[in-house]
Amino acid sequence: MSANRLTHLKRLEAESIHIIREVAAEFKNPVMLYSIGKDSSVMLHLAMKAFHPSKPPFPLLHVDTTWKFREMVRFRDETAKRLGLDLIVHTNKEGVAQGITPFTHGSSAYTGIMKTDALKAALTQYGFDAAFGGARRDEEKSRAKERIFSFRTQTHAWDPKNQRPELWKLYNARVKPGESIRVFPLSNWTELDIWQYILLENIPIVPLYFAAERPVVNRDGMLIMVDDDRLPLNPGETPENRLIRFRTLGCYPLTGAMESDAATLPEIVREMLIARTSERSGRLIDHDEAASMEKKKREGYF
Amino acid sequence: MSALETLDVEAFTDYLARHERKSLLRFLTCGSVDDGKSTLIGRLLYDTKLLFEDQLKSLERDSRKHGTVGEDIDFALLVDGLEAEREQGITIDVAYRFFATDVRKFIVADTPGHEQYTRNMATGASNSDLAVILVDARHGILTQTRRHSFIVSLLGIRHVVLAVNKIDLVGYSKDVFDRIVEEYRQFAADFGFKTLQPIPLSARFGDNVLDRGPNISWYSGPTLVEHLETVNVEDENLDKPFRMPVQWVNRPNLDFRGFSGTIASGRIRPGDPVVVAKSGRASTVKAIVTYDGDKPEAQAGEALTLTLADEVDVSRGDVLTTPDQRPEVSDQFAANLIWMADEPLLPGRSYLFKLGTKTVSGQVTEIKHKTDVNTFSKLAAKTLALNEVGVVNVALSEPIAFDAYTQNRDTGAFIVIDRLSNLTVGAGMVEFGLRRATNIHWQALDVSKESRAALKGQKPAVLWFTGLSGAGKSTIANLVEKKLHSLGRHTYTLDGDNIRHGLNKDLGFTDADRVENIRRVAETARLFVDAGLIVLVSFISPFRSERRLARELVEPGEFLEIFVDTPLEVAETRDPKGLYKKARQGQIKNFTGIDSPYEAPENAEIRLDTTSGTAEELAERIVSYLVANDFVI
Numbered sequence: 001m002s003a004n005r006l007t008h009l010k011r012l013e014a015e016s017i018h019i020i021r022e023v024a025a026e027f028k029n030p031v032m033l034y035s036i037g038k039d040s041s042v043m044l045h046l047a048m049k050a051f052h053p054s055k056p057p058f059p060l061l062h063v064d065t066t067w068k069f070r071e072m073v074r075f076r077d078e079t080a081k082r083l084g085l086d087l088i089v090h091t092n093k094e095g096v097a098q099g100i101t102p103f104t105h106g107s108s109a110y111t112g113i114m115k116t117d118a119l120k121a122a123l124t125q126y127g128f129d130a131a132f133g134g135a136r137r138d139e140e141k142s143r144a145k146e147r148i149f150s151f152r153t154q155t156h157a158w159d160p161k162n163q164r165p166e167l168w169k170l171y172n173a174r175v176k177p178g179e180s181i182r183v184f185p186l187s188n189w190t191e192l193d194i195w196q197y198i199l200l201e202n203i204p205i206v207p208l209y210f211a212a213e214r215p216v217v218n219r220d221g222m223l224i225m226v227d228d229d230r231l232p233l234n235p236g237e238t239p240e241n242r243l244i245r246f247r248t249l250g251c252y253p254l255t256g257a258m259e260s261d262a263a264t265l266p267e268i269v270r271e272m273l274i275a276r277t278s279e280r281s282g283r284l285i286d287h288d289e290a291a292s293m294e295k296k297k298r299e300g301y302f
Numbered sequence: 303m304s305a306l307e308t309l310d311v312e313a314f315t316d317y318l319a320r321h322e323r324k325s326l327l328r329f330l331t332c333g334s335v336d337d338g339k340s341t342l343i344g345r346l347l348y349d350t351k352l353l354f355e356d357q358l359k360s361l362e363r364d365s366r367k368h369g370t371v372g373e374d375i376d377f378a379l380l381v382d383g384l385e386a387e388r389e390q391g392i393t394i395d396v397a398y399r400f401f402a403t404d405v406r407k408f409i410v411a412d413t414p415g416h417e418q419y420t421r422n423m424a425t426g427a428s429n430s431d432l433a434v435i436l437v438d439a440r441h442g443i444l445t446q447t448r449r450h451s452f453i454v455s456l457l458g459i460r461h462v463v464l465a466v467n468k469i470d471l472v473g474y475s476k477d478v479f480d481r482i483v484e485e486y487r488q489f490a491a492d493f494g495f496k497t498l499q500p501i502p503l504s505a506r507f508g509d510n511v512l513d514r515g516p517n518i519s520w521y522s523g524p525t526l527v528e529h530l531e532t533v534n535v536e537d538e539n540l541d542k543p544f545r546m547p548v549q550w551v552n553r554p555n556l557d558f559r560g561f562s563g564t565i566a567s568g569r570i571r572p573g574d575p576v577v578v579a580k581s582g583r584a585s586t587v588k589a590i591v592t593y594d595g596d597k598p599e600a601q602a603g604e605a606l607t608l609t610l611a612d613e614v615d616v617s618r619g620d621v622l623t624t625p626d627q628r629p630e631v632s633d634q635f636a637a638n639l640i641w642m643a644d645e646p647l648l649p650g651r652s653y654l655f656k657l658g659t660k661t662v663s664g665q666v667t668e669i670k671h672k673t674d675v676n677t678f679s680k681l682a683a684k685t686l687a688l689n690e691v692g693v694v695n696v697a698l699s700e701p702i703a704f705d706a707y708t709q710n711r712d713t714g715a716f717i718v719i720d721r722l723s724n725l726t727v728g729a730g731m732v733e734f735g736l737r738r739a740t741n742i743h744w745q746a747l748d749v750s751k752e753s754r755a756a757l758k759g760q761k762p763a764v765l766w767f768t769g770l771s772g773a774g775k776s777t778i779a780n781l782v783e784k785k786l787h788s789l790g791r792h793t794y795t796l797d798g799d800n801i802r803h804g805l806n807k808d809l810g811f812t813d814a815d816r817v818e819n820i821r822r823v824a825e826t827a828r829l830f831v832d833a834g835l836i837v838l839v840s841f842i843s844p845f846r847s848e849r850r851l852a853r854e855l856v857e858p859g860e861f862l863e864i865f866v867d868t869p870l871e872v873a874e875t876r877d878p879k880g881l882y883k884k885a886r887q888g889q890i891k892n893f894t895g896i897d898s899p900y901e902a903p904e905n906a907e908i909r910l911d912t913t914s915g916t917a918e919e920l921a922e923r924i925v926s927y928l929v930a931n932d933f934v935i
Contacts, residue, residue, distance in 0.1 A: 005325055006603050008406075010603075011326045012326075013605070014564060015605075018549070021605070025550045025659070048593060049592070049593040049594075050605070051550075052591070054554035137400070145396065163395075164725055165424075167425050167726075167729045168429060168712070169429075169564070169712070170656050170715065170716065170717045172656070172724070188398065190400045190402075196322055199318065266314055270314050
């Protein structure tokens with residue numbers, strides 16, 4: 001191998017930057033969906049690189065269900081401030097007013113109302129014609145066929161049969177009013193690539209990824225962190241402190257922790273490499289049925 | 303990877319550092335439903351330990367539910383993603399898979415092999431450096447093998463693995479393998495493959511995928527993974543002339559003006575001379591700016607921002623190039639084109655062409671031939687249908703910079719976008735620029751359109767009457783011309799029927815001929831506008847895109863679209879030439895409104911509801927419009 005050859009991470013980085021720039025150049029009103037997780041952190045870092053010395057010419061959008069880990073919200077606000085970026089935080093206020101929670105309405109209805117509907121409402125309200133998301137093709141089978149530029153109708157629906165062929169680096173960014181494109185610059189990254197890149201580039205991530213003593217309860221084999229006093233405890237359930245960390249982050253009542261003592265990035269990567277549970281199984285929403293993600297995507301979930 | 307558990311943190315950090323230096327190979331697999339392609343990819347993921355426990359569990363569960371291999375694990379289920387295709391048992395789109403070994407990361411484009419999915423294979427091939435072409439050892443080289451190889455070659459892939467799968471089902475026979483390889487080498491000789499590695503394997507049992515296995519001792523070549531790890535697809539773009547299509551002008555403040563893009567080929571250093579390909583403006587590179595600091599050198603594949611020593615006009619779509627070996631600049635080129643839409647290619651219709659970072663309108667002016675992807679024979683064609691491949695001439699509305707695709711995949715590839723649906727309808731590869739564009743210069747004439755029009759005391763314009771047959775277009779146009787004439791204006795009417803007796807008598811009524819019909823009339827109208835005339839065009843012109851083409855041929859404001867809006871029932875009742883009757887009886891095919899669509903204008907300058915007044919009144923309305931808008935001074 002020639003010494004000049006770009007490494008796989010450099011090639012992935014260049015591809016993502018190219019995609020992010022195309023969006024900034026071709027769309028009128030793009031936005032970057034910022035979920036605060038490690039993939040979002042990498043995507044944001046790539047956006048900073050893409051436009052340096054300018055700032056990314058689009059705002060960040062976080063759909064806040066009000067059930068995010070407190071550390072996530074703190075990290076989110078700090079990050080936007082540190083980088084000097086516009087951050088839009090959108091919450092489905094009707095849902096809050098109606099008292100929609102993961103406990104009262106079940107994970108599926110709750111996710112639909114507080115995440116999917118809220119996201120669609122925000123995209124419509126601000127008239128965004130392109131939205132970056134941090135999804136990767138390796139996350140889940142139905143995502144393996146997702147385009148980098150994923151076309152959405154005026155109702156934000158995804159029709160797997162009606163996606164545009166995507167050749168070379170030539171992305172078709174043309175939409176009619178009300179239509180939009182979801183753009184996935186990390187499509188070709190794997191979980192390992194993400195971690196290696198975070199390590200290599202020293203990218204800040206939410207401390208919840210690192211092992212620490214945290215209060216949890218064990219529910220059906222999932223360790224749920226008691227992040228605040230809103231978590232209803234079942235009879236006889238007492239939170240206990242355990243050494244845990246998270247592989248993915250979402251709404252705390254729906255996100256399972258893993259017991260781990262991995263407190264540094266290399267330890268996390270090592271643990272990941274010898275792990276025997278794939279990433280999304282830490283999220284409750286996928287357990288319903290095998291093709292649940294495909295269904296969710298058609299409805300507009302990322 | 304279980305050895306990892308024994309590594310201490312320091313040793314593990316070394317391990318990670320090694321893994322950060324991996325290279326990347328993108329390849330595609332092509333084969334038909336039964337060649338075992340999905341099984342092979344599933345096997346690669348399984349053997350390289352890329353499966354997690356819960357994935358394995360759901361695989362075992364799904365194998366019992368949908369599987370086709372009895373009690374064994376059906377690896378194909380790992381990769382057949384969408385619900386619909388799992389039920390149908392076929393792969394219907396391009397899927398991307400990832401696996402890695404200690405030295406390389408792999409991105410696999412998994413593409414289906416059916417005839418109707420040429421477009422998917424082209425998509426997968428466009429970003430691949432290598433193709434694994436699967437052949438079922440029991441069946442040998444099939445028509446589809448030839449088709450796959452042709453498309454792979456067309457898309458510029460220079461490295462091929464001929465994977466002779468299911469070798470277990472022919473008793474691991476060396477003779478069978480040798481025969482298939484020999485036959486393949488013969489027909490693939492002209493495809494320009496740099497490496498061709500035949501490998502006998504069994505995806506189901508894993509022979510020669512990652513490990514050698516005990517069953518094929520007569521084979522001494524590499525296993526599939528060994529070959530993929532070591533094959534040298536060293537980026538040829540590094541040694542080619544410098545090209546960088548500009549994506550975005552980086553202008554954070556008045557003191558900084560940079561040009562962001564991804565280097566398509568070659569290398570660049572500060573101080574190197576560069577030229578803007580289209581304008582020929584020259585400067586030198588001042589700095590290579592990145593988030594990680596300025597760089598002393600950069601090469602193909604890197605995304606960065608260049609600043610130049612001089613104030614040079616550069617915008618998105620421009621190509622920065624080395625001065626001594628520049629790309630071609632032309633508004634016409636010949637290209638291989640793969641059609642990807644249900645609606646066929648119509649020569650003469652206006653489409654958008656995106657090449658590099660530049661998007662311009664243009665048209666296919668001629669289909670030289672289409673290629674039968676199974677026999678490679680050349681056939682005459684008037685259109686290209688879905689999944690058809692042809693050689694075409696393209697004319698763009700302005701010159702752009704490009705290279706031949708065989709010289710540079712990044713600056714020689716383009717996509718074709720439909721202007722109405724916005725769909726990606728074609729994928730093209732430039733063969734060569736057409737010198738015509740450089741040799742036929744515009745003859746500058748001293749007497750201009752303006753001076754000719756001024757002499758006549760009028761503003762030249764096209765009055766484009768569109769509407770159904772029998773709507774009243776010709777009647778109204780005739781009245782308008784009479785009125786203008788009596789006002790002393792200089793006019794001319796191009797009537798659909800009359801033109802078809804002369805200039806367009808060689809054209810029929812297929813969609814392709816209708817487009818050419820309109821193109822010729824539009825070009826004629828343009829010449830008459832140039833002569834200073836008010837031109838009345840009375841044509842059904844059913845397609846929006848052709849009317850748009852006509853509009854774009856003249857200056858903004860010179861084109862007035864007049865929608866003669868008559869309901870079909872009314873036009874059919876009038877039926878002045880008895881055509882509707884014949885069409886209803888099936889004596890006329892492709893009759894607009896009956897068995898051929900009419901796309902009503904959305905933004906016509908004038909809409910005439912013919913049920914709202916007499917022809918005389920409607921004609922007067924048009925003349926009033928012309929007076930009010932200073933066409934008649």
